[in-house]
Amino acid sequence: xxxxxxxxxxxxxxxxxxxxxxxxxxxxxxxxxxxxxxxxxxxxxxxxxxxxxxxxxxxxxxxxxxxxxxxxxxxxxxxxxxxxxxxxxxxxxxxxxxxxxxxxxxxxxxxxxxxxxxxxxxxxxxxxxxxxxxxxxxxxxxxxxxxxxxxxxxxxxxxxxxxxxxxxxxxxxxxxxxxxxxxxxxxxxxxxxxxxxxxxxxxxxxxxxxxxxxxxxxxxxxxxxxxxxxxxxxxxxxxxxxxxxxxxxx
Amino acid sequence: xxxxxxxxxxxxxxxxxxxxxxxxxxxxxxxxxxxxxxxxxxxxxxxxxxxxxxxxxxxxxxxxxxxxxxxxxxxxxxxxxxxxxxxxxxxxxxxxxxxxxxxxxxxxxxxxxxxxxxxxxxxxxxxxxxxxxxxxxxxxxxxxxxxxxxxxxxxxxxxxxxxxxxxxxxxxxxxxxxxxxxxxxxxxxxxxxxxxxxxxxxxxxxxxxxxxxxxxxxxxxxxxxxxxxxxxxxxxxxxxxxxxxxxxxxxxxxxxxxxxxxxxxxxxxxxxxxxxxxxxxxxxxxxxxxxxxxxxxxxxxxxxxxxxxxxxxxxxxxxxxxxxxxxxxxxxxxxxxxxxxxxxxxxxxxxxxxxxx
Numbered sequence: 001x002x003x004x005x006x007x008x009x010x011x012x013x014x015x016x017x018x019x020x021x022x023x024x025x026x027x028x029x030x031x032x033x034x035x036x037x038x039x040x041x042x043x044x045x046x047x048x049x050x051x052x053x054x055x056x057x058x059x060x061x062x063x064x065x066x067x068x069x070x071x072x073x074x075x076x077x078x079x080x081x082x083x084x085x086x087x088x089x090x091x092x093x094x095x096x097x098x099x100x101x102x103x104x105x106x107x108x109x110x111x112x113x114x115x116x117x118x119x120x121x122x123x124x125x126x127x128x129x130x131x132x133x134x135x136x137x138x139x140x141x142x143x144x145x146x147x148x149x150x151x152x153x154x155x156x157x158x159x160x161x162x163x164x165x166x167x168x169x170x171x172x173x174x175x176x177x178x179x180x181x182x183x184x185x186x187x188x189x190x191x192x193x194x195x196x197x198x199x200x201x202x203x204x205x206x207x208x209x210x211x212x213x214x215x216x217x218x219x220x221x222x223x224x225x226x227x228x229x230x231x232x233x234x235x236x237x238x239x240x241x242x243x244x245x246x247x248x249x250x
Numbered sequence: 251x252x253x254x255x256x257x258x259x260x261x262x263x264x265x266x267x268x269x270x271x272x273x274x275x276x277x278x279x280x281x282x283x284x285x286x287x288x289x290x291x292x293x294x295x296x297x298x299x300x301x302x303x304x305x306x307x308x309x310x311x312x313x314x315x316x317x318x319x320x321x322x323x324x325x326x327x328x329x330x331x332x333x334x335x336x337x338x339x340x341x342x343x344x345x346x347x348x349x350x351x352x353x354x355x356x357x358x359x360x361x362x363x364x365x366x367x368x369x370x371x372x373x374x375x376x377x378x379x380x381x382x383x384x385x386x387x388x389x390x391x392x393x394x395x396x397x398x399x400x401x402x403x404x405x406x407x408x409x410x411x412x413x414x415x416x417x418x419x420x421x422x423x424x425x426x427x428x429x430x431x432x433x434x435x436x437x438x439x440x441x442x443x444x445x446x447x448x449x450x451x452x453x454x455x456x457x458x459x460x461x462x463x464x465x466x467x468x469x470x471x472x473x474x475x476x477x478x479x480x481x482x483x484x485x486x487x488x489x490x491x492x493x494x495x496x497x498x499x500x501x502x503x504x505x506x507x508x509x510x511x512x513x514x515x516x517x518x519x520x521x522x523x524x525x526x527x528x529x530x531x532x533x534x535x536x537x538x539x540x541x542x543x544x545x546x547x548x549x550x551x552x553x554x555x556x557x558x559x560x561x562x563x564x565x566x567x568x569x570x571x572x573x574x575x576x577x578x579x580x581x582x583x584x585x586x587x588x589x590x591x592x593x594x595x596x597x598x599x600x601x602x603x604x605x606x607x
Contacts, residue, residue, distance in 0.1 A: 106272070
């Protein structure tokens, strides 16, 4: 489901969080939204998910998305609840759930857990899982609705390196296999360079640039956006490798 | 970074029985609810058997079935104790459900009609009706509950009104509830200060909470409110469950959080108002019953709401029995008994939760 956003702006009262951002994303590709804290990434994602009023035009496949077509995973949430992982994933089928749960909803939840390799956690309480397992279960929840686009707000925050790599590799696999349009807010620029097809760099609510990782992740773009001095090398596999040198101060 | 897709560091073998496991867990939860309902039935029978005259259970059951030959026992069971026993069940169930819903929509385990000032509102309403009793066109037996119900609704409306403010959070709602509690307690103190000695005695007795004012008509009113509101809440069970994951995640799942919270709050005000109007201020049932339900059946609201109702009914029925056994020949006010039983029980629950953490 192709996304085209033109001149999107988001306000919180008088404060403008996103200023006239225009970007496009194609099915089967991951776009990484990167930028300093407070640069408007999460606000843009919420607007794209239809959860926040916005200026400008957001078109999914040329118009409004059908119900359930966008799977949005927010950054915040409460996981200290007495629900099993399976029940959390089943909630992803909210649009069709009834008191007597249909076999189709159960099958979709089970399939999403199997796809992400967390079926063995089905009976465990979500609060008992490790950070990485929990994140996989929450992604399975989003996938259980069979969305056509994924909007993920920091899906790898608070994960160790191994789990970061696993989550991002799985996201890439799922995005390709299902032909999803995936936008993910990422803080790790090297992970963005390695796993994203395109990188969108934001600074102070504006889109600084969007393109191939090697075109966007350069000292002259990253430096001012993050207020740091960086060096960027070419990795052995061709992806840029970002080395932070020192902070310039906010 | 090239070994990214090799698998999660802690991945275990894939399970083939997620659905089967979930169905087994649901069956277990259903069995727990049925067992609790069985205990409530036993407690109900014990409630009918205890009192100044201790009756054999067999005689109680025969009286209930209309087979009792002794008209005295028949009158005691059917006319005196049956309304009280049934009132304990329906009020306990109503308080249990309303506490569960409040804890869910406010995402706070301390939320209940008591801690959010709804019971205090009802208390003020009842005290006001007692003070101006002669001026009302209704007999006291109905005027006092009606005033209590209306002021419980007013307390709910005040809290819900704050909830409709732009940017209101569950924390703000709880603060509004606590403010409401202090407001109505202060107004109640003012009425007590101004009341005549007779009216003051009546107010204090109402505030203790008592099942002795029960009648089958009043039981019918509470049961009707429960029967009308529980299905509405059950229709929202999945949405309420999603709310447990936080507002933002519930919105992401397509839940219209603000509307759900308002709808649930209105239903809770009806339930709580109906419950406390007839029996007075009863604490801890609305707080403890949902905790017990959560521990035993989890937070899937399809199970937790009925379980909270059953455990609420069981708790209040047990308290009703205890109220007659503490001091033989005297029926202790039920509100005092629930607090006396509830506080140590709550302490035990907290201890268990801390150990499990």
